[in-house]
């Protein structure tokens with residue numbers, strides 16, 4: 081049945097040469113549904129079963145729980161946002177491939193879902209589209225498509241929005257997730273009913289600030305913590321201030337873990353992210369070296385950067401920094417994008433560690449509340465340099 | 481400079497549960513109608529034919545002998561008449577070959593001077609017998625004797641390394657095959673050790689064959705300087721370079737064979753040939769080969785006359801009605817046979833593989849659980865279930881640019897970066913790649929096997945190597 085449709089298309093291609101440019105599209109569909117007819121031509125004459133499609137689909141499966149959680153926490157709008165990202169970004173990619181007469185590759189399957197998950201839930205659809213078009217073009221296509229891009233396309237897109245439309249990307253753009261805080265205050269369970277699955281608030285509107293979006297704006301835990309910490313650091317701060325600061329850190333830990341907090345759509349539910357990460361590592365799709373070293377880098381730096389009165393407070397702070405913001409999402413799904421990282425396994429330790437450190441540096445010492453995005457983009461630039469150094473050291477004795 | 485891993489191969493890959501792995505069933509193959517005997521077999525250069533078209537030959541009669549360069553004699557392997565002497569393609573190279581029609585009698589002419597007691601040989605008589613029987617062309621770089629049979633001269637031999645393990649996907653545990661031959665193996669070992677003036681001998685046995693290792697140890701307990709090590713069963717642990725490094729701890733320089741460090745590498749089948757040559761004067765006329773892969777009716781070991789063409793083997797053992805691809809050797813390093821009727825099983829061939837040709841398009845292949853797919857990653861359900869995995873010629877995916885997953889780096893048995901080498905070599909920058917130890921690649925084929933982007937990394941590396949050699 082499906083086979084017939086594709087064959088029909090191929091026949092049409094032969095009949096009408098003017099349709100030629102659309103061949104990549106049909107090829108891609110054909111290859112998607114049917115495996116390859118190619119057989120091995122060179123030694124070794126056997127090849128193992130994994131291909132890039134499978135590889136990428138596994139990342140998709142790993143991030144899917146987080147995507148579903150985003151619907152739970154932020155309503156059906158999340159579905160719409162993800163769909164929009166796929167459609168607009170996919171179209172951009174397809175157009176590029178048709179113009180350049182190249183095969184359409186699978187890379188966008190991942191970018192298309194990672195990108196909406198790192199945006200605030202209130203992101204207007206037009207802005208999302210602008211972002212993804214920019215990201216695909218300048219993050220990937222200008223460099224030659226998947227496999228050759230030095231930057232993570234999803235992060236480029238987000239960074240572009242972050243700088244162009246800061247109002248929509250910070251502070252007020254973050255809203256409180258379902259189920260709302262009243263349930264929590266009344267000591268009802270955090271997970272209650274269907275949450276956002278049944279809500280379609282603000283489906284197409286971006287007028288959230290004018291009250292159409294009926295959730296309350298809520299600062300992200302990181303922003304709140306930063307504010308409290310600054311108060312502690314100020315001159316003339318009282319022990320009460322410190323107490324308040326630590327209290328906030330301590331009480332918000334379970335919420336951070338289960339995902340009940342404001343933040344970007346997909347990055348809030350730490351437990352699902354960790355599960356996804358474990359799945360990727362178990363399948364050898366993501367490189368455990370990057371993930372672990374990123375987390376280690378973050379942990380070490382948070383230990384030294386954040387002052388506290390006693391060790392247990394320090395450990396609380398460390399857990400808070402690792403669970404909050406986009407740190408876990410970045411560590412698990414963004415740093416492990418193999419294309420934009422270093423080639424060498426040794427390089428990956430340094431790469432990850434540096435990402436963790438720089439993210440914490442930005443969080444602690446700059447005006448931004450969150451730093452993981454900038455730190456990953458920054459290290460994307462240095463990935464090649466890290467490789468260069470690793471290779472230089474490893475092959476130092478070799479005669480040219 | 482580089483570090484050698486005494487415990488076993490760096491990286492590597494353990495092939496488990498592969499469909500078509502031979503069972504320990506043995507069968508003697510009938511004398512074929514004709515044999516194709518290449519004049520280049522084993523280690524060495526092409527020998528000069530001593531027979532003409534139309535001559536009658538006997539099995540075991542010498543029909544080729546080198547006059548210059550390194551080589552060992554070639555023998556006729558059936559009784560009959562020389563039909564033709566022509567050029568054929570054998571293991572990717574052109575060589576002269578004699579085609580001999582057989583009269584299906586089984587007698588073999590043996591050599592004089594054989595002694596039942598292997599310890600009674602003098603060095604000269606042993607050297608002569610080994611050379612005349614053709615055994616000296618076996619092993620990675622030939623067996624050094626007083627004649628010009630190996631790139632190594634006799635006084636430069638420092639170690640004898642014996643591989644009692646085979647790690648390719650269709651490998652049958654060596655111990656299973658040779659358990660009953662332990663005493664012969666030990667005699668041959670001791671004779672060779674004496675022959676080379678009491679050099680140290682290292683035997684590497686697979687971890688799957690602990691019992692075999694124990695029986696070897698028991699019967700060699702009197703001998704000095706023979707070490708038996710149990711090694712991991714990861715492919716390519718049995719490659720001569722890797723085995724030498726693992727067992728002796730001496731590094732083989734990049735791009736060199738183990739003879740550069742004075743190591744002679746043999747496997748158990750070669751030792752058995754040595755034994756038969758010395759004790760019975762038996763020239764190399766037949767050998768055991770394993771039939772691996774789902775293209776055979778039954779996977780087992782058969783004894784064939786050397787030079788039996790692939791077409792005869794397939795006619796007798798192949799699965800009828802299935803399109804298959806015949807490989808001379810194991811599936812990772814084996815060469816594909818162009819013309820089955822003219823592709824012989826030479827004396828250095830240990831195994832043949834026959835894998836199914838699979839150009840079918842599998843509907844939604846990448847979404848399937850993958851119960852039968854083998855993979856380095858643990859993406860498929862097959863990694864968690866004890867099912868037999870299938871190897872075929874399908875590419876299992878489209879060509880894509882490298883995504884830097886580093887599977888190739890993890891799996892490479894040498895400390896190389898196959899993805900970088902591929903990058904340089906495919907752009908004609910072999911000079912750059914040389915700085916990354918391009919010549920250190922031992923062409924095991926694992927990197928191409930595991931690459932999810934289906935890049936033929938090994939082909940690019942080979943091209944780069946050729947480019948470098950041309951420049952020299």
Ligand code: SF4
Nearest residue numbers: 882883885886888931
């Ligand atoms: S296995 Fe293939 S895709 Fe992965 S790093 Fe090596 S060459 Fe690149």
Ligand code: SF4
Nearest residue numbers: 892921922924925927
């Ligand atoms: S073929 Fe060469 S580069 Fe590839 S895995 Fe084997 S040794 Fe390494």
